[in-house]
Amino acid sequence: MGNMKHSNHHHHGRTCGGDHCDLSHHSCISLVPIFNHLENEQMDEIMNATKSLSFKKGEIIYKAGEESDSLYIVSKGRIKIYHLSENGKEQLLRILDPGDFTGELALFKEDVHEAYAEAMVDTNVCTITRKELQGYLIKYPSISLKVLTEFSQRLATSEKQTARVATETVETRIALFLADCIEEGDEDLEFKLPMSKKDLASYLGTTPETISRKFADMEDEGLIRQLPQRRIKILDLEGLLLL
């Protein structure tokens, strides 16, 4: 466990009693959808139960098989969650940005992690133990509803992804992924890929080579245009979706 260290940097002068989450007022907690409906005092209470950790790029936050008893909330940076199969193949499950959390499985199952969590860049997380979180869930039932909402969302996403990998061709999966990237009123149908093509390949259950080829094909067919900086412009959303 030598590759993780407590974050004692930039403490704003005020020592808040040791290991608590060290960001500005309400820190990560206020970022998190499951907590941000609470009163300030309640957030403070929960915040005082958190510990802050930081990880450098590439460091492993937890491994499959390790037992877990904490929820991890990203306050700064980026974390990828992935499965690793026997033969060494990596399957990217999701990417956590500030406000996202992980560790939920072991939280309620009293079990070991199924996946790996790795810092993609220098990252800070706040952690809260299962025991403490469960106490808050009982004390403030509204938190449970938020967590349930978050879980059901995630479950829907995961099952959709399973179905896509199981039934769609790589080309279709890419098209659907690109379509998912737009949403939210991007008028110009242009956006930045949220990850490298290598990671995208892992997420979509294919290889970087195939991703590269399919993107090239789609560009040839006038469906998309690849711009510098991982930016993609959708030229023909219609055509893309009936692949």
Added chain:
Amino acid sequence: MGNMKHSNHHHHGRTCGGDHCDLSHHSCISLVPIFNHLENEQMDEIMNATKSLSFKKGEIIYKAGEESDSLYIVSKGRIKIYHLSENGKEQLLRILDPGDFTGELALFKEDVHEAYAEAMVDTNVCTITRKELQGYLIKYPSISLKVLTEFSQRLATSEKQTARVATETVETRIALFLADCIEEGDEDLEFKLPMSKKDLASYLGTTPETISRKFADMEDEGLIRQLPQRRIKILDLEGLLLL
């Protein structure tokens, strides 16, 4: 919606006030892990908020795209939940036996179903509306913890399945599936497949033909034996798992 009908059959004489769940004492509710830790009066209270429906084999309980506001609890029979892709391919997500429930996604998302639910045999379900369930979740916070536990379990399963479909060969997926079927101390390593090979193919993201061939291969290699009645005997679990 003409293919569903309220179950008014076999009412044991005692009219319990209309449309409530019509099974024997505590009915489906007492079967369900998320409720069965409650006091009897509490179960009765919740039971009175449920409605009972029955479906004949092959009837659709809900479709993707329909909006949902109810949780469905299976009290008798069997339901399959599956995605349907544009090109008509079916992906089996899970099978519900008595005590299992579905509809949870729309329950907290206030959204539409992503999947289809179909009765595999004549089936009875109890339903409870989102609004009412949310009331109970607030009133009895312990239920939330149970639901969270169930969700996290299901999420873990779904993510594991995604990873398998994305990174493992069909042969390995079958082997892992068979291994999953054992668990629970089956000394003789013999069990009945929980579904048809056709459905298994859909679940594992492959075709019936491939399933058939791979089973035959595994039998040739002395790894398994196929018995009548969908029963499988694992002869060499070791060998199976290092495929």
Added chain:
DNA sequence: CGAAATCTTGACCGATCTCAACTTACGTGG
């Protein structure tokens, strides 16, 4: 600026899908 990672392109190959024909199992009603 340079090393390392990412990305691209080509050639080849193989796992698995598709289509088709046939066999077997099952449940349904007479």
Added chain:
DNA sequence: CCACGTAAGTTGAGATCGGTCAAGATTTCG
């Protein structure tokens, strides 16, 4: 309880999508 019809399962031959290996181009970042 059997016969029949339909669904499930099997087996073969052929086609192909996408993975692998390899070499080179490009980007990123310290």
